[in-house]
Amino acid sequence: MQSQRRTTLADVAKAAGTTVPTVSKVLSGRSDVSSETRTRVMRIVTELGYRGRSGRDAPSRGGRSPFVDLVLSGVEGTWANRALSGVEHAAEEAGIDIVVSVARPPDDAWLTRLLARRLRGAVLALVDTTGEQLATLAAARVPIVLLDPLSQPPSTVASVGAANWAGGRAAAEHLLALGHRRLAVLAGHRTHLYSQARIDGFRSAVTQAGLDLPDVRVVHTDWRRARSAEQATALLRDTAPTAVFACSDTIALGVYDAAAALGLRIPDDVSVVGFDDLPEAQWLSPALTTVHQPIAEMGSAAFRMLLRISNDPPHVAPREELATRLVVRGSTAARA
Structure with a gap:
């Protein structure tokens, strides 16, 4: 029985009404593409389920930066600081530097910057990602781990959360x-x-x-x-x-x-x-x-998971859930 033919960049370009080089530009985070074309290509990538792979029919992994991107929904408050602390600690142990970005919805400029930097991978913390954004990252072969995802991630996307x-x-x-x-x-x-x-x-x-x-x-x-x-x-x-x-x-x-x-x-x-x-x-x-x-521990776990899946991509995306515990202080008392 003949296996089903894989979707190629040419298939994406044809369905999007553009060229293969233009699709490659979108998946590489190039700025010389109109927002309308970028949106259309991302939609077609999602609809066709295109996933980048090695070979001539995909943007090359050559020249990847050794950095890892931590994308946060915001940097205000101690939650973000603790998440950053956990990621940075694990990165230091691994001898890898991190880049910090902020995702400000509904703008997806963070995605274009991430693709353009050709990083080793990214941890997305409290980022409200769309299906099209996740599909674009997969097509560009950028490994990611969602930290405390806002919505249920697809089975193909790794995540770390709390109980x-x-x-x-x-x-x-x-x-x-x-x-x-x-x-x-x-x-x-x-x-x-x-x-x-x-x-x-x-x-x-x-x-x-x-x-x-x-x-x-x-x-x-x-x-x-x-x-x-x-x-x-x-x-x-x-x-x-x-x-x-x-x-x-x-x-x-x-x-x-x-x-x-x-x-x-x-x-x-x-x-x-x-x-x-x-x-x-x-x-x-x-x-x-x-x-x-355990926010810092979650950040560390997400970074270590990213390294594992970038070095040896699994067939099923891993999920990890860290335990929570109640800390009793003075704001609760027995009902009189």
């Missing part, structure tokens, strides 16, 4: 053990994979305890403190929970602000649990009970 579901469940079990029965959740974006996993884990423990967590007590916000404070104010005022699970420490800061504005005492009037265990968690008064996420 978000287990962390959310641990937060609920702690509050339930303290006697809290009227619980609420202040979560991040609905579409973010790790945010939903934390909610699902929290809800599983509440349901197992025979309690209800109605939708009115699960509020979604963004990850900014000010916006979280606005949402938390309405949540605390309108639903009067005795305990709130904030799906990040930054969101928990917003809950603290809202409680202060409403004259509520933490933990006397409302207990608060966060998620991440950033340094800010210990600076609060009272110090924040939170779920520790």
Whole structure:
């Protein structure tokens, strides 16, 4: 039986209505291609499932830079600093230098820069990648690892994350053990994979305890403190929970602000649990009970995984999930 013919650069060029050199320029991050052509080529690459390989029908791997790119969704805050610290530590051990980029959606200029640098590979941390971007990286044969992916990655893409579901469940079990029965959740974006996993884990423990967590007590916000404070104010005022699970420490800061504005005492009037265990968690008064996420270790694990798959590409992309643990401090107390 004859095997199915592989898609070639010529097939991509024909379907995109352009030339093979132009397709090669797109996959090499060249700037002398119009944005319309670049978008069209990336779409065709995705539709045809083209994947670059060695040989004459692919951009050569020769001349690859020895650097690895760490692409972050932003550099503000201690989450990014811890991720960078973990990647840098593993890179130093391996004797490899890193380049740091920032991906600012919806602009995909970071992708063009990454392709143009012809790096050894890239770790993408909290970057909301599209299917077309992932397909373009695969076509250009750039190994990548997603660190804490925002959406479920395809089976062909490697990733490292945290045990978000287990962390959310641990937060609920702690509050339930303290006697809290009227619980609420202040979560991040609905579409973010790790945010939903934390909610699902929290809800599983509440349901197992025979309690209800109605939708009115699960509020979604963004990850900014000010916006979280606005949402938390309405949540605390309108639903009067005795305990709130904030799906990040930054969101928990917003809950603290809202409680202060409403004259509520933490933990006397409302207990608060966060998620991440950033340094800010210990600076609060009272110090924040939170779920520790091993961010630096995740960064190191993602870098080491990238080296493994770049040296010996696997048939199935690896996945790794690092354990979380609850850290109990002063923001939670038994329900009187």
